[in-house]
Amino acid sequence: MEQGYLIHLHRKLADRIHEYWVDAPLIAKKHRAGQFVILRLHEHGERIPLTVVETDPEQGRIRLIVQVAGKTTEEFGDYTAGDHILDVVGPLGLQTHVDDWGKLIVIGGGVGAAPLLPIAKAAKSHGNTVNAIIGARSKELLILTEEFAEVCDELRICTDDGTEGTKGFVSDVLDQWCDQGAGYKFGIAVGPVPMMNAVAKVLKRWEIPGLASLNPIMVDGTGMCGACRVTVHGETRFACVEGPEFDIHGVDFHELTLRNRSYTEEEHEAVEHLHACHLTQAINHVRTEA
Amino acid sequence: MSEQKRNLKAHPPRVKMPERTAEERIQDFKEVPVGYTEEQAMAEASRCLDCKNPKCVAGCPVNINIPKFLREVRAGEFQEAANTLRSTNALPAVCGRVCPQEEQCESRCIEGIKHEPVAVGNLERFVADWERMHKQVTERTSVEPTGRKVAIAGSGPAGLTVAGDLVKLGHDVTVFEALHRPAGVLAYGIPTFRLPRDIVQSEIDYIERLGVKFVYNVVIGVTVTLEELFASGYDAVFVGTGAGLPKMLNIPGENLIGVFSSNEFLTRINLLGADKFPDFDTPVLHAKHTVVVGGGNTAMDSARVAKRLNKEKVSLVYRRSHDELPARREEVHHAEAEGIEFNLLCNPIEIIGDEHYRVKAIRCIRMQLGEPDASGRRRPEPIPGSEFELECDVVIVAVGNAPNPILTKATPEIKLSKWGTINVDPETCATSMPGVYAGGDIVSGAATVILAMGAGRKAANAMHEYLMNLPPKQATRAS
Numbered sequence: 001m002e003q004g005y006l007i008h009l010h011r012k013l014a015d016r017i018h019e020y021w022v023d024a025p026l027i028a029k030k031h032r033a034g035q036f037v038i039l040r041l042h043e044h045g046e047r048i049p050l051t052v053v054e055t056d057p058e059q060g061r062i063r064l065i066v067q068v069a070g071k072t073t074e075e076f077g078d079y080t081a082g083d084h085i086l087d088v089v090g091p092l093g094l095q096t097h098v099d100d101w102g103k104l105i106v107i108g109g110g111v112g113a114a115p116l117l118p119i120a121k122a123a124k125s126h127g128n129t130v131n132a133i134i135g136a137r138s139k140e141l142l143i144l145t146e147e148f149a150e151v152c153d154e155l156r157i158c159t160d161d162g163t164e165g166t167k168g169f170v171s172d173v174l175d176q177w178c179d180q181g182a183g184y185k186f187g188i189a190v191g192p193v194p195m196m197n198a199v200a201k202v203l204k205r206w207e208i209p210g211l212a213s214l215n216p217i218m219v220d221g222t223g224m225c226g227a228c229r230v231t232v233h234g235e236t237r238f239a240c241v242e243g244p245e246f247d248i249h250g251v252d253f254h255e256l257t258l259r260n261r262s263y264t265e266e267e268h269e270a271v272e273h274l275h276a277c278h279l280t281q282a283i284n285h286v287r288t289e290a
Numbered sequence: 291m292s293e294q295k296r297n298l299k300a301h302p303p304r305v306k307m308p309e310r311t312a313e314e315r316i317q318d319f320k321e322v323p324v325g326y327t328e329e330q331a332m333a334e335a336s337r338c339l340d341c342k343n344p345k346c347v348a349g350c351p352v353n354i355n356i357p358k359f360l361r362e363v364r365a366g367e368f369q370e371a372a373n374t375l376r377s378t379n380a381l382p383a384v385c386g387r388v389c390p391q392e393e394q395c396e397s398r399c400i401e402g403i404k405h406e407p408v409a410v411g412n413l414e415r416f417v418a419d420w421e422r423m424h425k426q427v428t429e430r431t432s433v434e435p436t437g438r439k440v441a442i443a444g445s446g447p448a449g450l451t452v453a454g455d456l457v458k459l460g461h462d463v464t465v466f467e468a469l470h471r472p473a474g475v476l477a478y479g480i481p482t483f484r485l486p487r488d489i490v491q492s493e494i495d496y497i498e499r500l501g502v503k504f505v506y507n508v509v510i511g512v513t514v515t516l517e518e519l520f521a522s523g524y525d526a527v528f529v530g531t532g533a534g535l536p537k538m539l540n541i542p543g544e545n546l547i548g549v550f551s552s553n554e555f556l557t558r559i560n561l562l563g564a565d566k567f568p569d570f571d572t573p574v575l576h577a578k579h580t581v582v583v584g585g586g587n588t589a590m591d592s593a594r595v596a597k598r599l600n601k602e603k604v605s606l607v608y609r610r611s612h613d614e615l616p617a618r619r620e621e622v623h624h625a626e627a628e629g630i631e632f633n634l635l636c637n638p639i640e641i642i643g644d645e646h647y648r649v650k651a652i653r654c655i656r657m658q659l660g661e662p663d664a665s666g667r668r669r670p671e672p673i674p675g676s677e678f679e680l681e682c683d684v685v686i687v688a689v690g691n692a693p694n695p696i697l698t699k700a701t702p703e704i705k706l707s708k709w710g711t712i713n714v715d716p717e718t719c720a721t722s723m724p725g726v727y728a729g730g731d732i733v734s735g736a737a738t739v740i741l742a743m744g745a746g747r748k749a750a751n752a753m754h755e756y757l758m759n760l761p762p763k764q765a766t767r768a769s
């Protein structure tokens with residue numbers, strides 16, 4: 001028997017974005033919106049955090065959506081149904097504190113739409129009016145728009161290059177929408193750090209409180225190492241146990257951006273190493289075939 | 291050597307533990323001391339006076355019958371000696387290596403009053419290693435199953451001790467561990483050059499052979515709550531979740547790139563193999579000058595790992611003097627021999643970064659020792675105007691760990707002290723939640739391996755009594 005957590009289903013959602021349903025019954029039962037898992041693909045693997053996008057508690061499965069960002073996620077992209085992930089631990093982090101916000105705007109950039117989906121669902125089923133803005137660089141990179149359309153009262157889509165929806169950034173769309181008198185009481189943003197930073201500024205201008213779901217580098221995910229330190233309102237917080245969501249108006253996004261670049265050189269090296277391994281494998285493959 | 295012929299008046303010097311040279315050992319992560327030979331062990335054991343009133347025993351937190359095992363070593367009866375150790379200490383190969391003997395058994399040794407104390411730790415290590423290399427694997431002696439199920443949260447020395455003790459008494463034991471590997475600090479904290487992983491692994495294998503089940507990637511309180519454990523048929527729970535919450539310095543610049551908690555630094559290497567990057571996927575930053583803040587075992591370990599990783603300059607910054615360094619003496623000597631620079635009586639006040647948010651220096655202030663504080667140690671006080679900077683590119687903060695709150699936060703039924711440690715009955719280790727016991731660092735605050743094991747032993751005894759006095763189950767599911 002293979003060790004680990006069985007991948008039940010694998011689908012490519014967009015260029016470099018993969019969807020998985022993974023057997024993890026204990027996590028499926030416990031997970032709440034906002035929480036994530038940490039996984040390790042194999043014995044030499046790194047521990048990486050991924051949001052649980054949806055669960056099927058009856059079947060004992062969790063849904064993950066992964067964008068290829070570096071070595072681990074690239075390797076993960078080669079995994080498919082029937083493969084096993086060696087370790088999956090969770091659900092980690094705090095669940096989204098859903099409130100009676102009234103009218104809520106949720107904003108997802110890129111693969112950030114994935115972590116945003118369960119939050120939007122939870123807010124909606126709590127009785128809030130939920131509008132959404134989903135953006136990506138280009139049409140082929142948009143994900144989950146149909147599911148958002150189903151969950152939300154109103155959805156606006158934008159792309160940087162204008163290939164679908166409004167041409168521009170999610171923060172621009174947000175600004176326009178507020179300007180049209182949308183009257184949002186609360187906003188939640190998930191996506192790349194610069195995008196969340198831009199959204200924070202717009203929310204601030206319209207005096208709308210809100211949350212950002214942060215993606216610092218993590219190791220254990222249980223509060224043991226402090227790798228996930230972020231600064232919020234001038235205080236150090238451990239995102240894995242006190243987050244990952246924080247007051248969007250308190251987050252030091254500049255620090256988060258820089259800290260996420262801690263290993264830029266090493267990440268590059270890791271990917272090169274992976275490609276070198278692939279190349280060797282391919283050569284050996286050709287040799288054995290010949 | 292027969293007992294009569296020993297000349298106890300000679301007081302030969304302590305047999306030195308052979309070890310690899312500093313130059314050789316900083317090239318790799320292999321163990322530093324190489325261990326006694328049989329002859330060396332018998333010679334060292336012969337230094338024991340076999341005291342009528344052996345003070346050493348009281349110095350050992352689990353009261354190992356030290357004179358007895360030393361007698362057995364002297365007579366070359368190594369297996370007997372191993373049995374003696376095992377009857378009170380489940381992890382002798384570990385304790386012989388990591389116990390702060392100079393504060394425990396050896397500090398009380400009567401031979402040590404006028405001469406050098408008997409090297410109890412080295413001999414314990416010798417016997418455990420001898421046993422591992424010679425003993426046939428003994429399979430589990432079948433015990434009558436009690437039909438009682440026990441869950442253990444955390445696989446550190448406390449949890450492992452409880453697991454071993456209770457399975458031997460016929461209980462059905464499962465250990466749940468949050469990480470992907472067992473043994474707690476023995477796996478992610480203490481480096482391999484002090485505690486080789488095959489030694490830890492062979493202890494885990496032994497406990498597994500006794501019938502204990504290990505489940506990884508489960509955070510008790512989060513993945514599964516204590517209530518759910520009881521509801522799914524567990525009769526008692528032991529909480530041994532340790533002190534895994536790093537204390538930081540709370541000084542400016544602490545979130546710069548290049549500032550690590552010792553837990554993060556050590557975990558990246560010990561648990562995730564970052565020293566073997568890119569063969570292993572986890573990276574760690576390399577440095578020309580690493581500064582480690584602190585003076586305990588964790589600080590020494592971080593400094594010595596950094597030395598092996600970078601082969602470049604590594605310095606320690608500690609706010610008291612050499613005498614107050616809380617680390618084991620042996621580790622302080624090893625660190626000094628390996629070329630770690632000690633900046634004593636100075637305290638960091640700021641970490642300074644460059645334009646890329648990376649560490650470029652640490653600013654410190656010199657200290658002097660004032661009046662003794664509550665702990666009896668002289669309180670360090672800053673000397674005004676004595677600030678100075680050390681250029682460096684990595685800073686490792688090793689100033690201690692607080693109790694891990696992840697389980698206790700999720701379980702309000704468990705009463706805590708104001709420090710966040712679990713309050714227990716000192717006789718039984720019982721918590722305020724019925725059927726739940728706790729021990730080790732989560733109760734004592736960050737302490738030692740042997741104290742965690744001692745607490746585990748005490749808890750196991752009380753849990754056994756509790757389990758045997760439970761009303762019979764409707765249908766017992768003994769496995």
Ligand SMILES: Cc1cc2nc3c(=O)[nH]c(=O)nc-3n(C[C@H](O)[C@H](O)[C@H](O)COP(=O)(O)OP(=O)(O)OC[C@H]3O[C@@H](n4cnc5c(N)ncnc54)[C@H](O)[C@@H]3O)c2cc1C
Nearest residue numbers: 048049050051066067070071072073215216217218260267
């Ligand atoms: C709470 C949380 C939830 C997340 N959810 C998702 C998700 O649902 N889908 C998804 O595609 N991604 C998610 N991420 C980001 C994902 O963890 C990283 O993309 C991944 O770790 C990159 O690993 P890599 O080895 O492939 O890339 P690397 O080469 O290691 O890094 C590429 C980039 O990813 C970032 N990164 C690196 N390591 C980590 C790490 N351990 N944690 C976070 N970011 C890192 C850095 O900015 C880096 O520049 C989440 C992150 C967090 C903290």
Ligand SMILES: Cc1cc2nc3c(=O)[nH]c(=O)nc-3n(C[C@H](O)[C@H](O)[C@H](O)COP(=O)(O)OP(=O)(O)OC[C@H]3O[C@@H](n4cnc5c(N)ncnc54)[C@H](O)[C@@H]3O)c2cc1C
Nearest residue numbers: 444446447448468474475510531532587730731737738739
């Ligand atoms: C770097 C370092 C060096 C040290 N050197 C020495 C030394 O030389 N000599 C000595 O005597 N002592 C030393 N110590 C101290 C010693 O290691 C500890 O006192 C001892 O390990 C405590 O044992 P424990 O069983 O209480 O907890 P730990 O060893 O901390 O183990 C706790 C385990 O519980 C797991 N856990 C936590 N929460 C949960 C949860 N909710 N569910 C499931 N699992 C959970 C953790 O992942 C961990 O594996 C050192 C400590 C460190 C950090």
Ligand code: SF4
Nearest residue numbers: 350385389394395411
């Ligand atoms: S367990 Fe530790 S304290 Fe006890 S005898 Fe052995 S080395 Fe000494």
Ligand code: SF4
Nearest residue numbers: 338339341346399400
């Ligand atoms: S106190 Fe020292 S000399 Fe006496 S029995 Fe113990 S180890 Fe031997």
Ligand code: FES
Nearest residue numbers: 221223225226240
């Ligand atoms: S990831 Fe280690 S403390 Fe948050």
